[in-house]
Amino acid sequence: MSGIRIQRRADALVKEEYGCAFRRILPWESSGPSDTGMGVCTVAPGTATTPHSHEDHEHFYVVRGSGHAEVDGERTRIAAGDALVVGAHQRHHFENASDTEELEMVSVWSLGPFGAAPAAGQPHGEDR
Template identity: 40%
Template sequence: MELRGLDRQNLKHENGLDAQRLVPWPALNAPFEGSWCVIRPGTASTPHAHHEYEIFIAVKGEAFLESQGERTPFVTGDIVHFPPGIEHRVVNESGEDFEMYSVWWDLEMTEKFAARHGERAS
């Protein structure tokens, strides 16, 4: 077993939120990447779209998702999927941190995973 810990004191501020990329790491053969994200009270992530597929998993708190002209509550236990090219952001209007985990993947990551998997099986 190998554990990769979250360093809450040294999250990197990017895209309007504080984050730590936890995946990839060398010991894990995964077809995706992922990041722990904290949206501070009264702030929002930067609106963006990208070529990857992405899911957000709400871990703690309450926020809103804004995408395609819609605004939807996003609370602990919820999960949302964004296809490639869809602009989105998370807005935290509460008085507490909103915490979530973001996972994204694309064809290139999947192909690299398949190649690594084949090498390990040999």
């Protein structure tokens, strides 16, 4: 492969998934479920996503907006710059606290856990 692969926001297919507008970014040119991937979830002002769970692990990074995340009944406030992890089979949803601004999050998922701290004695960071 040569050159830079890029998906422009204007060219991305947006689908309604779990009560949010979802742009699937990776895998490339895919519009359906995948074992690993990345997407952008946009929750409209004053709305919430549909509570759900799935077999994959999911990491979220809040790009803009604010609201609440609820995971397995535990609720917390989230805002731009926050990151959280939802484990496999954990029931979760997001609520947009604003009446005017969208809540936008990047979602990265995988069937196996990733991003966990290494076990004691295992290399990490620059030690690899």
